[in-house]
Amino acid sequence: MSEVIQWQGYLAMFDQDALMIQSPFSLDGAIAFGSDSDYTTMAIAGLHLLTSRGFQVTSLTSIALVNADAVKSATGTEVLSGEEEHQSDWNLLVGEEATLVFTKSLERDLAFHGPSELEALDALFAADIAAAWEAELKSTHVSQGAYVSEAAYLEGANARLGLLAQSKGESLIWPPRQLDAEGERIAAPSQPLLASATVESWTKLSAAGAPSEFALRAPVLGGIQTVFVRFEQGPCGVFLVADDEQYEPEIGDSVSFVVRRIYAQEGLIRYGMKAIPIQS
Numbered sequence: 001m002s003e004v005i006q007w008q009g010y011l012a013m014f015d016q017d018a019l020m021i022q023s024p025f026s027l028d029g030a031i032a033f034g035s036d037s038d039y040t041t042m043a044i045a046g047l048h049l050l051t052s053r054g055f056q057v058t059s060l061t062s063i064a065l066v067n068a069d070a071v072k073s074a075t076g077t078e079v080l081s082g083e084e085e086h087q088s089d090w091n092l093l094v095g096e097e098a099t100l101v102f103t104k105s106l107e108r109d110l111a112f113h114g115p116s117e118l119e120a121l122d123a124l125f126a127a128d129i130a131a132a133w134e135a136e137l138k139s140t141h142v143s144q145g146a147y148v149s150e151a152a153y154l155e156g157a158n159a160r161l162g163l164l165a166q167s168k169g170e171s172l173i174w175p176p177r178q179l180d181a182e183g184e185r186i187a188a189p190s191q192p193l194l195a196s197a198t199v200e201s202w203t204k205l206s207a208a209g210a211p212s213e214f215a216l217r218a219p220v221l222g223g224i225q226t227v228f229v230r231f232e233q234g235p236c237g238v239f240l241v242a243d244d245e246q247y248e249p250e251i252g253d254s255v256s257f258v259v260r261r262i263y264a265q266e267g268l269i270r271y272g273m274k275a276i277p278i279q280s
Contacts, residue, residue, distance in 0.1 A: 005049070008256075015110050020099065020112045040066050044161075060090035060091060070157065075162075091103055137269070138267065165235055166188070200228050204224070206218075207219040207222065210223065225249070227239055242275065255275040
């Protein structure tokens with residue numbers, strides 16, 4: 001059995017130059033996604049792991065269950081549909097049960113045997129969170145909160161999902177903005193932030209007090225938790241805590257960041273960075 005690696009909230013196993021990554025949760029005996037994960041967030045985590053191991057994946061061939069725009073923004077990897085004339089050396093195979101396999105060869109037998117012990121999801125909770133996402137994804141669902149068009153979301157996706165800051169003199173600015181405090185235009189984001197930070201404060205919004213973007217899921221989750229963090233390079237930011245993490249933040253905690261589903265608008269998932277604790 002391959003060594004099981006805990007990575008960005010998922011479980012991963014290598015077999016030579018192939019990687020399998022899966023959810024750590026089960027539902028009725030089958031591997032199942034957690035509250036804010038899907039194939040796109042798992043694909044991004046897998047690509048981050050491959051990069052950390054020295055693999056260069058500039059493109060991969062996959063099926064449509066993966067959001068190509070989000071993957072490209074978060075990792076720089078282009079997702080091909082398999083119909084393009086140019087084909088990638090890497091393939092992304094999507095399993096039926098919250099599992100992905102990255103492989104260069106479609107012919108080699110892969111010796112993956114996933115972990116037998118997974119965290120069982122409560123069936124009622126899983127059904128409620130799935131129903132909330134389904135309702136949120138309907139085109140008729142309209143949030144009463146801040147409206148972000150698809151074009152505006154895509155315009156800023158590279159900086160948000162890639163944690164890219166803007167350089168202004170000797171300082172870094174994040175989240176990105178067009179103008180500085182003096183009204184001067186700032187250069188496009190280009191400086192990557194380290195994917196870890198220190199918690200300076202935190203808050204938990206009750207289900208009734210959560211922004212309307214989360215109104216359908218907040219009651220199921222028992223509220224929405226956020227952390228205010230400072231990066232080592234200086235910038236600060238507010239992040240949601242990943243829904244799947246059983247984590248109560250404290251001031252001084254070290255956290256890292258993973259891509260998860262944030263909310264849905266106009267029938268489309270908006271992806272963003274969420275905080276998870278760094279295990280000491």
